[in-house]
Each structure stands twice: as C-alpha cells, then as structure tokens.
Amino acid sequence: MLLQRIFRAVIMGPPGSGKGTVSGRIVKSFGLMHLSSGDLLRANIKAKTELGLLMKSCIDQGQLVPDDVISRLILTEMRNIDQSSWLLDGFPRTVSQAESLDNVYSVDTVINLDVPYQTIKQRLTSRWLHLPSGRVYNIDFNPPKIAGLDDVTGEPLIQRDDDTPETVIRRLKAYENQTQPVLEYYRSKGVLKTFSGTETNQIWPHIQAFLSKKLSPQN
C-alpha cells in the first residue's frame, strides 16, 4: 500500500535508547526513508572527507558537532528524500537545529524514547555496528548470527570509538544540557509523543500501534 501523503517524523532519545534499532523497525513496517546524522558523520569519517576529519575529535570526545555544520549536512542530504515520507534520527539535537529544520519542513510527529540512563550505559559498551548500513547489534540483546559479522552482508562489524564508558557519560551530559530542551520545543508545538521503558521489545508495540493510526503499514 502506498503512503497517502508525505509524513515527516523525528526519533529522539538519549544515546543508546534504541533510536537506530527502532528506526530499523519503523522503516521495515512503514517504509519511511531513514536519515541518521550519526551514520552520516561516521560515513564522512570513514571516507576521510574534510568534514569527517574535522569532526572526528569532537565526536570521539562525546561532544556535539557545531550546529551550522550538522544542519547544513543534514538539510543538504534531505533534498534527496524530500519527495518521500521520512524519519530523522539524531537530528535535531539542539533548539537551534530544530529551528533550522522548522525553517524548511514542518514535523508531524516526534517519537521520544525515554529509557533510564542505567540501562543505556550497560548497552553501549556491548554495541556492535555495521558501518555501511548503520545496522546495530548487541552481544546480549540481538547478537549477530556469526560473531563479528553483519547478518546481511557478512562484512565485519566494528565498535564505535565513542562507546567507551567515559565518553558515554559525556554524551549523556550533552544530551541533558543541549538536547532535552528540544523535547520542550516539540512539546510546546504539540507533536511530542513519549514512550517509556527499559526494553525495546516492550516499547515497540506501542510505537507500532501509534504509527499505524497515522500511516498505512507496508504490504
């Protein structure tokens, strides 16, 4: 079934709350285009672009990259998908970024994953990533079929340089100081929908039911 009209969504939540995992399920169930700012930055680092090289130390230290850099990067990339329904993951992360987005597109729904910090810290040190696709695994939660290899391509998985316990703490601080105000921004616009819990499998049916009221599921 085709989507009736363009639907624009953002997924938010602290680092490790399951944004990438849930995004994968939303893409599969509802066919939205997925754009992840973290995946885009890591692709730039891997390709050693000028931007990637400039941003790497910032990311490795658990700090946010400058608003103008990420806003330009994302908004340029969005031109390729703006005829489709989309889901933004990891952007916007500051009120200034949210305003830049608002200048071009109005967001229909913001899905907020509210997961306790203690749960998150345990998850991130056992996260494994397939860099080209952004597919995430976890030794405890969803291990790859063959250790160290992506299920779909058989290519190697990596651990992120910024998933160390010290850097995770800095990322959570950045989230509190810079990203939480974005939740208020969207709450005041009436588009924020929060899902709380400690397990993705427990949160997901609620998100699926919520989106099913707004979107046609994929065949």
Ligand SMILES: Nc1nc2c(ncn2[C@@H]2O[C@H](COP(=O)(O)OP(=O)(O)O)[C@@H](O)[C@H]2O)c(=O)[nH]1
């Ligand atoms: N134990 C556990 N791990 C999870 C759960 N949901 C996601 N994960 C894992 O936690 C890590 C962080 O999830 P991810 O989707 O990358 O979060 P993001 O940083 O918000 O995009 C990954 O290794 C996931 O595989 C869950 O319910 N339980």
Ligand SMILES: Nc1ncnc2c1ncn2[C@@H]1O[C@H](COP(=O)(O)OP(=O)(O)O)[C@@H](O)[C@H]1O
């Ligand atoms: N919108 C953004 N604004 C500023 N920095 C960003 C943004 N998106 C990603 N980054 C940078 O990339 C890092 C990794 O982001 P991401 O992959 O979204 O991590 P996570 O999903 O674990 O929160 C962030 O810690 C930050 O340094």
